[in-house]
Every structure is written in C-alpha cells, then in structure tokens.
Amino acid sequence: MKEGIHPNYRDVCFVDLSNGFQFVTRSCLQTKETIKLDDGRELPLMKLETTSETHPFYTGTQKSVDSLGGRVEKFRNKFAHLSGKK
Template sequence: MKEGIHPEYRPVVFRDSSIGQNFIIRSTVKTKDKITLDGQEYPLVNLDTSSASHPHYTGKQKVVDTGGRVGKFNARYARKS
C-alpha cells in the first residue's frame, strides 16, 4: 500500500442522542467534536438513532390496527350486488 493516502483508522465514540448510550468503534469518520471517556479523549459522532434505540431492533414497534383499516376499505368500496 502507498503511504499517506489512506485515512486514519482509529477508535471513535458514536453517541445515540435519543438514549445517551455510547459505542466505541474503530472508524475513519472525520469530526470536530471530542469526548473524554475513561481518561482518554476520542472523536465524537452524535447519532439520532442507533440499533440500541430503533424500534425495529428493540422490538418495541407500534402495532397498527390494519384489520380495522382493511374492514373500512372493504365496506366503503365493496361492490353492490
């Protein structure tokens, strides 16, 4: 590999803003924010949602009443005999 052309691959903190949880992952993302955890300073990336707070991954999805909607649709647009 050529020297000096690849971005720095370093530990970065990703913070889920909705629940305040931090993840330390190695990444090449560039950011100006910094955070100190356990006495070490890391670059910080703020996220709106992550797998820790997204309803699909947490299993806390809202159940939509599709039966009622389908019934209303069928009643409204059913063919009249």
C-alpha cells in the same frame, strides 16, 4: 498493499442523543468535537439520532401498519367472484 489509498482508521465514540448510549468503534470519520471517556481517553465524538438501542426494529417495538390484511388476502377478496368457489 498500495500506499496512500487506505483511510486513516482510529477509535471514535458514537453517542445516541435520545438516551445517551455510547459505543466506541474504529472509523475514519472526521469530527470537530471530542469526548473524554471514563477510562481517561479523549476520542472524537459523533452524535447520532438513532442507534440499535433506540431503533424500533432492534428494540422489538416495531408495529405492522397493515390494517386491511395482507397482499394475498386483498387479491383473494378482489377476485373471489372469478374463482367460482363460495
């Protein structure tokens, strides 16, 4: 491998601001804040608005906004008079 082209990875703590969920992963982010964890380690801190703990897609609370039916149903309604079937 070439020297000097790879980022300097280290452990970083990510915190979800909406519910306080924390996880530690390796990253090359540069942060100004640090956090002291329960195990005594002091890690760089990255604050996030949304994580997999609060995003509607991952929590199962996502709702479909399609109120008029699907695309196929709209197409069939629009061109029903041309098919000759009733």
